[in-house]
Amino acid sequence: MKRLFEICDDCLGVIERLKQIDKDYVLMRNVDRGVFELHNLSQRGNSYCLSFAYEQIDERMIVDVLKTRVENSEALFREMEAENQKNRQRQIKQILNDFEEKIYDS
Secondary structure (H helix, E strand, O other): OOOOOOOOOOOHHHHHHHHOOOOOEEEEEEOOOOOEEEEEEEOOOOOOOEEEOOOOOOOHHHHHHHHHHHHHHHHHHHHHHHHHHHHHHHHHHHHHHHHHHHHHHH
């Protein structure tokens, strides 16, 4: 069973800004996983939205929430695809460099 604790307030006003984005957002601390999670109480079935990779509450959470909202999904997918393309190019370049090194070493 998950042990979740609601974070009701913070000194940076992140909770308040999350509520401005969506009044049903709730920031929770998942004690078992050691992460902060965003939940939306208006979702049917499961309120979970996303987990944050940060150990403390800060502005990056707001950026992540805005970035992952449905309204921004098209831009997010374009950004992910561009990043994937960069990674593929980087991998190809690394493979070619490794291959060249092996040819010259033999």
